[in-house]
Amino acid sequence: MSVETIFDVIASSTDDIRDSLAGRRTYADGQNPSGEQQLAADVHADRLLEERLLALDSVGAYASEEREEISTDGAGYSVAVDPLDGSSNVKSNNAMGTVLGVYDAELPAPGRSLIAAAYVLYGPLTTMMTAHDGTVTEYVVEDGARQPVRENVTLPDDPVVYGFGGRVPEWPDDFSTFASSVEQELKLRYGGAMIADVNQVMTYGGVFAYPALESHPDGKLRLLFEGAPIGYIVETAGGRSSDGSQSLLDGTPSALHQRVPVHVGNAEYIAQLEERLQTR
Secondary structure, rough: OOHHHHHHHHHHHHHHHOHHHHHHEEEEEOOOOOOOOEEEHHHHHHHHHHHHHHOOEEEEEEOEEEEEEEOOOOOOOEEEEEEOOHHHOOOOOOOEEEEEEEOOOOOOOOOOHEEEEEEEEEEOOEEEEEOOOOEEEEEEEEOOEEEEEOOOOOOOOOEEEEOOOOHHHOOHHHHHHHHHHHOOOOEEOOOOOHHHHHHHHHHHOOOEEOOOOOOOOOOEHHHHHHHHHHHHHHHHOOEEEOOOOOOOOHHOOOOOOEEOOOEEEHHHHHHHHHHHOOOO
């Protein structure tokens, strides 16, 4: 079975995940390993994807932002999943998504071990962006099937949008200076779900960041489940990613749920960001 089969399983699960949201807007009893309270929708999406992905002969390990341990089932690729990115948006009925990284190594593994990555955006339409074999493709997902709408996707040369997470008072001074320069050039687009904000950058060009914060110097997003897969997609599309000093793909996690500052977008903005942060 190929990587495309893994993508097909994600696509075929989108209707079940999306259709289940209305009845799972309440909080579950537990927290995820990062200490965040889980919605019932998080737990449902996690269990569904674990079952379906581990049923594939090509998948030997399943790791999720929603669970402490890795589930294994023989040999094969390791998949790292954020089952429902931005799930807090369920309450306000705003966009959210699913993130997938396919690693050809045991987890935790560096981003250079990725052989493919994808994200699903649950917006007015259900869309899916995949990166594999040096190519990024965007699909509309209907009835669980992928229909390509953009092939050989690259970031536009004329950037338009930016979106930065975290509370502004908690931004370090050097990032605040960078943000001030960006807001003079680009339009703000920020919706509180990383996938929705990254998809804006993939569509219009620009920069997304969830930087280091005074209260969270390592950032709040997870390297294996969010940072590296999104960095892989953006870099495959001709953009750049950075943790502030290097590509997100060059980070070597020592723990499954390790956090990292995430900055992705058009190369010129990531270069400006790194120059600003490295003068501290």
